[in-house]
Amino acid sequence: MTIELRRIPGAPMAQAVHIRGHEFVADGSVQEGGADSGPNPHDLYDAALGACKALTVLWYARRKGLPVQDVHTVIERDASAERAGTYRLSARLQISGDLTDAQISELETVAQKCPVHKLMTTVTTEIGTSAERMP
Known part of the structure; x- marks a missing residue:
């Protein structure tokens, strides 16, 4: 599978993914030099975990016939030690x-x-x- 990103004309950093x-927009925050017109790469990384957990729970529940009506997932990031080699994510599923x-x-185990x-x-x-070099 191929994923393509192209810079959005006129935007300082924004990429059309x-x-x-x-298609959606990824961008840096204002502090990073972007316009915050979409999630930044760390946000996407963290969101991938949350989406995967929710989809896995829904898939498993359907397969096992469990009466799951809804899943609300919250991912919290602690990047305070990222430069030292530790990136912490906490996932809470309701x-x-x-x-x-x-x-x-x-x-939860699933x-x-x-x-x-x-x-x-x-x-x-x-x-x-x-x-x-771009053609």
């Missing part, structure tokens, strides 16, 4: 439905195993970068 048939405490606990959580904590990601 194209993923399959979807799940509605006629669920027992055991089912809520089961869904959320901890979502694919993005695994990517962030147990997988080695190799990144290659090249730069070339």
Whole structure:
């Protein structure tokens, strides 16, 4: 799969992000020199974790026939030690439905195993970068 980003003309930093048939804006905050017209890369990274946890819980609940009605996910970031090598994310899932405490606990366990959580904590990601003159 390919994801493409193109600078938005006239914007100091904003990028139009194209993923399959979807498009949205990523930008730096005003403090970073952007116009804050969209989430910054850290926001997107953090949001990927929250989305993955919510989607994983909903998928699992549907598969197991659990009566989940809604999932509200909150991700909190502590980047205070990022430069020292530690980036902390805290995920809180609020799940509605006629669920027992055991089912809520089961869904929490499932959320901890979502694919993005695994990517962030147990997988080695190799990144290659090249730069070339624009045609």
